[in-house]
Amino acid sequence: MASRMPAARLQGRIINADEYEKDTHGAAQCLDCGCAVLGVRSYPRTVGDHEIVVRAYFRLPTDAQKDGKGHEPGCRFNIGSAVSVLVARSAEVKTFSSEAEPLLSALLGKQTELRLHILTEIVQPRPSGYSEDGFDKEIQPSGLGRRYITSQRLLSAYLRAAESLLSLVGWVQNRRDLGEWIVLRHGSHHVRWNRFFFDLEDYRQLYDQLAALEADQKAAHPVAIVIELGNQSLGKMTKYGSWPLRGRNPTLKSEELAICPTVFVRDEKLAHEMLKERLVLVCAVPKLGRRRDAPKPWLKPEVELQLTVNHSAQFCGFTPT
Numbered sequence: 134m135a136s137r138m139p140a141a142r143l144q145g146r147i148i149n150a151d152e153y154e155k156d157t158h159g160a161a162q163c164l165d166c167g168c169a170v171l172g173v174r175s176y177p178r179t180v181g182d183h184e185i186v187v188r189a190y191f192r193l194p195t196d197a198q199k200d201g202k203g204h205e206p207g208c209r210f211n212i213g214s215a216v217s218v219l220v221a222r223s224a225e226v227k228t229f230s231s232e233a234e235p236l237l238s239a240l241l242g243k244q245t246e247l248r249l250h251i252l253t254e255i256v257q258p259r260p261s262g263y264s265e266d267g268f269d270k271e272i273q274p275s276g277l278g279r280r281y282i283t284s285q286r287l288l289s290a291y292l293r294a295a296e297s298l299l300s301l302v303g304w305v306q307n308r309r310d311l312g313e314w315i316v317l318r319h320g321s322h323h324v325r326w327n328r329f330f331f332d333l334e335d336y337r338q339l340y341d342q343l344a345a346l347e348a349d350q351k352a353a354h355p356v357a358i359v360i361e362l363g364n365q366s367l368g369k370m371t372k373y374g375s376w377p378l379r380g381r382n383p384t385l386k387s388e389e390l391a392i393c394p395t396v397f398v399r400d401e402k403l404a405h406e407m408l409k410e411r412l413v414l415v416c417a418v419p420k421l422g423r424r425r426d427a428p429k430p431w432l433k434p435e436v437e438l439q440l441t442v443n444h445s446a447q448f449c450g451f452t453p454t
């Protein structure tokens with residue numbers, strides 16, 4: 134259970150993953166605890182009909198953690214210790230209100246529970262009920278949320294916890310590993326990681342999930358979704374007061390519907406901040422826009438996957454694997 138590392142230690146110096154050559158530099162060690170790590174070179178990955186570049190990184194040898202040759206318990210690249218740090222940070226809300234419920238809490242054994250109903254409240258667009266296309270059916274959030282955040286100080290404490298959680302999800306070597314450490318809860322239900330984390334290839338699954346919820350008139354929970362922003366300049370503010378950033382639609386040629394992710398950022402500075410990243414991991418409550426006919430006969434019908442970002446805690450840069 135470990136994370137990807139952008140740099141490592143050589144005899145007496147630090148080396149970035151993209152400069153590392155095994156034959157020239159020899160064995161590399163973890164920056165923090167000194168365990169042996171391997172360099173992985175940059176390589177292209179095919180997403181839909183185009184390629185993205187996976188940047189070089191360091192990782193643990195296979196099974197190293199299991200064989201006792203992995204990161205030390207206190208190392209920041211050890212997921213177990215990173216998760217305990219998150220649990221401790223999350224408990225900070227208790228200092229502002231004894232009744233506050235932490236976003237993450239330790240369960241018995243090694244697992245931790247992430248409460249998505251609290252996350253819903255943190256990432257909820259404010260004021261409530263606004264919609265980018267003026268087509269808000271206003272699905273009621275089924276009695277969840279709207280009771281955890283009672284003050285600005287409490288909100289800030291929650292946001293700090295949400296921010297660290299998102300960066301952890303962003304840098305873990307194998308996201309399936311996270312499921313062993315963090316269980317997701319939404320109200321009384323447990324949610325699987327593949328219904329929370331959506332990579333570039335998974336938009337169709339997210340679309341199906343949202344369409345089914347809409348049909349049942351149920352509210353969506355927050356998700357973490359990878360979006361390729363590429364190079365784009367900031368357009369005009371929408372009449373609803375946000376700056377739209379269009380993500381690349383990685384739909385395969387064989388699919389009959391184009392799913393176009395759009396991030397509506399409620400603050401211009403924040404939008405510029407986000408555009409510094411080519412790939413972002415965004416945490417938001419997703420919403421489907423209206424289905425539109427194909428703009429040209431040779432194109433497909435489209436549907437917009439809408440995400441609203443109010444705060445910098447809702448996104449981080451993402452390094453694909």
Ligand SMILES: [Zn+2]
Binds near residue numbers: 163166204
């Ligand atoms: Zn380490």
